[in-house]
Structure formats: structure tokens, C-alpha cells
Amino acid sequence: MHNFPRSLRAQHIKCTEEHPRCRRCERLDLECVRELKIMFREDAIQRGISFGREGVWTKRPGTTAHNRKTESVFQGLPLTQYTSRLFFLNLNEGDFQDSDDVPRTHSSAQVCPNSIDICTDLSIQSSIYHPLYSFPDTETYLLDYFIRGISPSCSLSELYNPYISLLVPLCFVSITLRHAVLAVSANQLCLLGKDQFAEQVCHHKHMALQGLRREISAGVHADATVASILMLCFHDISDGCSPSWMTHLHGGLQLIDHTTSRGSSDLWKFFRMYFVAHNIMSRTASENCHQDDILELWSDSENLEEIDMLMGCSRGLLTLINNISIHASEKAKIQKYRRLTPAETQYYAKVSLDISTALLGLKQTLPQHATGREDLERIAQVKHLAAFLYLNERLEDKLDIDDRRRRGVSEGCKSRLISSMIELISTLPDMATLLWPLFVLGNTGLENEEQRRFVLDRLANIQKTRNLGSVKRTIDAVKHAFVTKSLCSSGNKAWVHETYRYISLA
Template sequence: MALSYAPLQHAILSVAANQLRLLNDNRYERDAWVYKARAMNGLQASINAGAVDWPFVATVLMLCFYDISDGCDESWMTHLRGGLSVLEHVQKANFSHTEGPSLTKFFVMYFVAHQIMGLTAHETDSGLPKQKWLDDDCMEEIDALMGCSRGLLSLIDQTSATAGHFATMSRHRALSVSELGEIRSTWEDLSTRIRSTPQVASHTAMNSANLIRVAESKRTTALLYLHSRLAPFFPPDAIFTPTHKPDLLATLVSQLSVLPTTPTLLWPLFVLGRASPDSEDHRRLVLDRLIEMQRLRNLGSVRLARRLVEAEYRAWDLSLEGVQQPQPQHHPLGVRGKWISLA
């Protein structure tokens, strides 16, 4: 595909050059910028010519990855939204491609999963439209790239949507008794569904045992994320707790301890880091793993995750010293101009 579409070829070259730069090989730093600019100009030329099809989508995906790996500037979300829009267009237009349905599935998984996971770091309603999987997607199969099933990703997305909706509402007024009851009911329903949603490895998957272990760690992370997002709406001594935070923390730490350090564990480490800033052991585990990830790949998403987690720890330490901190559901997590990718 890249051989027949110059913008895609340029995008791939820019990503490769930038990866070398991130690993302290600056020989191709200029090439990274030059080829990225050529790819962007090529996309604009394709739009002007009305030639928007599958290679165009692939180019947008590569530019999205470039911005994530480079530093997680908000521009990657712009590329993602554009990619989803163009993907919908080419699907409706029935443009043919030699790679078959597997390419479509890959594009949908990449864009939808990155949107879902990117929203888990934001406390209020994003306003982004809800995305759908393909009709013939298997919701139970573990995706090797994302390390969990589409079914689990959908439940994570529902958690973010519920928490974001009520967090936005609570910024302007106190929640009513009926609204708190709705949160409580949703919390119970989602915790049950997250625990029971099937996650199975494909018969063609390499090292399926490890893939299943990763998927189970993400199931535990989804439960911990659910607790972290919905518990702040209730008093600390609330009796109703469909998820028990200490048990989830212990389970997740146990699961992570036997898994190798790979980028697919970024979200579990990020959620663990934010959920237990009071534990020195957990701090050490999270930061040691993030530092190791950064040493191996130096991805922008890893660097930003480490920065945000360290900020969380500093905020916790300041609170112990009596410095008042805002409640988590009342302020957005992040850095101005950045949007972390946790996929």
C-alpha cells in the first residue's frame, strides 16, 4: 500500500526517523520533520483531488502514532477524530482493498481503542461521539495489540461516560438522591459485567498464556478504574461498595509482578499509580516499570504517564503536609496542550 501512495510512505519514514531520534540517534531528526510535512501535504492534496480511501486512512493512523510517540500533543486526538471520520466514509463508499476485512478491523481497533483509553485520563465529559465496533467483530477475543477484548474496552468506555457525565454535572450543583442512586446502580451493574465478560485468546495467538494474563490484569484494572471514578461521588464511609479497593490493589500488583515490562501495561500501571499514592511499595513498582518502559522505547505516552503519576504523588505528599488539594472529580487530569494515550 505504501509503495502506491506517497503520503503513506512519507508518514512511515517520518515515524521511523522519529523513533531513532527518541532513542538518542539524532542523525534523522530533520528527516522526521521533512517526511511528516510531506505526508501532511500529500493528505491535503488527496482531499483536494477527492482521492480519500484506505491508504489515506493508513496515513492518518501513522501520523496519529507519530504524535503519540513524540510527546502526546493534543494533535494526535485531532488525527484520531479525522481518522474515524474518514474510516466511516470509506466504509460507506465500499472502497476495495487487497488486504481484506482484517485491515478494516485493525483500523477500527486502533482508532476506537485509542479514543476509549485516552478518555480514561480525563475526569469530565469529553463531548466526543461514542464509537462502535464492526458488526462482525468478536467481542470476546483478546486483541494482541491492546491486550484485552473489545467487550472489556466497551465496559471501560461506559465507565468513563458515566463518571464523566456525573462529574460534569457535579461541578455546577450537588447531585440529587436519585442521581446518586443511578450511579450506585450503574456501579454495581458494571462491576458485575466487568468480572464476567469473557476474554479468550485467538487460536492463532502467539504465547496465548501470557496474553491471557495481560488481559486479566486489564480486567482488574478496569474494576479499579471503576472504583476510582465512582467512589468519589460518595462519602468515604459509604456502606455500598460493589468493588473493594484494597483487594483490587493486591490482585493487580500480584498480576503485574509476573508480567514482563511492555507498553501494553501502561494503563494498568497508570491506574495503579493514581489509585494508591499512599503506598511506597506501589510507588516503587509503578515508577520502576515506567522508567524501564521509557528506557526501552522512550514513547511520549510513557513519558507523559510518568510525569502525571509523579505529579499525583507530589500532590498526595503535599496533602499530608496540610496543603489543600482539589477533589479529583472537580479538575481535569493532564498537562496543557497534551492528551495522554493509554492504549
């Protein structure tokens, strides 16, 4: 309620408030009455008049205080109509702050200097319950980018992604692994043109390497140690496939070979798949490889027929691809200095026939969580056909045409393989898992200009999707193959130039 000096207010005369009679009332000869008139808000609303200063003016003529009061009353919505439906709740950072708390800001200038377009949606991390809350702003952004921007593209299934389910939790207990992950994220942003993260790349990679050296020197072979090696390998592959990724790869292979007690856990199965698969695929890009790089490919508990969501094919197919590379490398070393003896020719002919028979009988099945994924079946089928083509190019004797025909291998068979692969790849989206089949196609001496253009276009599209150093190196290798293999005679052309032997095709 409000109190009003009745007589003066009624005549719009301002009281000067002297006692017992104000000067204005005395000058105008008016009765100076100071009694109070009590008015209740409800009475004012019922009479349609303003209460105190409420509703003194409005930009909407005809709008009364009563109407405005009615408009401001909260009307709750019945929630029964939203049962089993999405219900959107609008919140902001302030809703997660106590009134006495100092707001924790995440301005784009603090998180990502000189970059506004990529620094978005970090307010959720202001909650004290968010797992990234305790980290500095830049680290928070980079970890979030790894989780939401990088990891989803590393697996073919949303239901199975060890980068998110297995590696990320380790980041919160291992500083070394966290630095390695931060280096990967910062490097990927640099590849996308965000050069302001270059300093972060160098810093976090340096810290990761220092931490890893300390752990290895102390004889620590913990889960996080192997995971750190894996992420440093991941970093160097995406950064341009420098030879250092092979150093990390072989270090990881040695650790999983000498740590057999934990080989049955999901984490160590993931470690084995990553290092073994990258080792096998790297051999396909070189004329030289060694059989003793790894003592054992897979553990006894692993299903050789099941299609892996990281590789897009089965472990059984990877094993056969590995056998092709090893025997082809042995054969190439001999042929570099002399022709094969009749016994050697017969031996490699038998090896080729045995692998071909194994490929014909190969079965690849989807895991239970990916039942019905026809796209995954097509990816596995493309890699299966690529293995046949790889066998044809690496182990078949290009000089002995009669022997090739006797074993059922002809240019017509090669042509059908190429056409089938291109037809299948055409039905699939651009993704990094197709890197190896496209690499094999590009190195088979394609003479059809349309097929060449298809291979280069698909590789360029993959690079737009994921700007990885391995993709760029593959494009360079394929272009080099198009030039050199059309100039060399069929009997003297090498499989891949040694310049590109460090490509990761996994």
C-alpha cells in the same frame, strides 16, 4: 607447459639472444643451443619439482607444490547429513552483482551521516530483487528500520502484526503513506539519540501532511489515506503526545464511521481497533469526554470476547471502560458546580452497579493463533482488574461511605485489587501494553511507598524498552498524582490533572 633454453639454463648463464651465437656463449666458448625442452605440469608434480614460477618459495618449509595443489582442490560436503537442519551459506554483496554491473554501495556515511553504530546490515538491499532496492539509501534504511525495529514491538503476537502484513505493502503504492512511515522511523531514531535524522523527520512529515491534504481535498478516502492518518497519529504520540495526535485521531474516526462498506476487511478492522481503542484510552486520562465522539464502537462482524493482539484485551472490556469514562465525566461536570441530587445519586449508583456486574461476567478468550499463550491471558487479566479499580475511582462516590459499603465497595476491596494487579504485573516483562494498568495504579492515591516505587520502576523500564513520548508523559502524570493526591482531601481530588489529558494510553 614451459619452454627452456636448455644449455644456458642448466649452467645458470643468461643468454643475450644474439644470432646465430650469443655474445656470452662466444666469450665463454660455450655451445649456444636454442632448442626447447618441453615439460608438462603433471611430470613436474610427479617428480616433486616446481613448474615454471609455481612454488618458487614458501613460508612453510617442506611444503611441496604437490601438497599445495592438493590443498587447493575443492572438496564438496555431503549434504545428506544436513537434512532438516540449518545450513549457513556465506555470501557478500558481490555475489548478487553481475560482472558488468557497477556495485551499489551502502556506506554508513551515505546512509546515516555521523552514525556508524546503527547503520548495519544493509547489503541485502543491494539485490535487484529486494523490494527496497529502488529507493534512495536513507529511505531504504528508514523503511527497513520500521519493518525490523519498530513494527515487531507493536503487536503481542508474531503471527498477527498488521503493521507489517497490512501497512508495509501499502507503502509501496502510496507515496503519502511512505512519507508518514519514514517520519515515524526517523523520529524514533531521534528519540534514541540519533539527532542526525531530525531533518528527515521534518521533511517526511511535511510531505505526508501535504499529500494527505491533497487526497482529502480531492475526496479520496482510500485505504492508504486512512493508513496515512493512522501513522501521523502514531508519529505524534511517540513524539510526546502533542495535541495534534487527537486531531488525526478524530479525523480517522470520522473516516471509518462514514466508510462502512469496507468495514469487514482485515485492514479496516485494524483501522477501527486503532482509532477506537486510542480514543477510549485517551478518555481515561481526562475528566472531560463526549459521548458523541464516535457513532459506533465495533462492527457487527467483530468478536467482543476475543483478546486483541494490539491492545492485550477484548473489545468487550474496552466497551465497559468507555462506559465508565463517559458516565464519570458526566458526573464530574455536575459535581464541579453542585452536589448530586438524590435522583442523580441513585442513577449513577445504578450505572456503577450495572458496569460492575458486566465486568464480573466478562469473558476474554485468546484467538486461535495464540492458543496456549498464558502471558497474553495474564495481560488481559491485569487490564480486567484495572477496569475494576478504574470504576472504583471514577464512579464511586467518595463522600457517601455508608452508600459505598451498602454496594459492597470498601477500601479493603481496593487494596486487594491493587495487590492482585501488582502481583500479576510482576510476572510480565516490561512492555508498553502495561501502560494503562500502571497509569490507573498511579492515580488511585497509593499510600504504600513500596507500591509507588513499583509503579515508577516499571514505567521507567518500559521507557528504556521503548522510548516513547506517551511513556514519558505517563511518568510525569503519575509523579504529579503522587504529590497532589496525598495533599488533597479524599472528596476533592480530581482524577487526572488537565495538563495530562492528551496522553495516549493504548
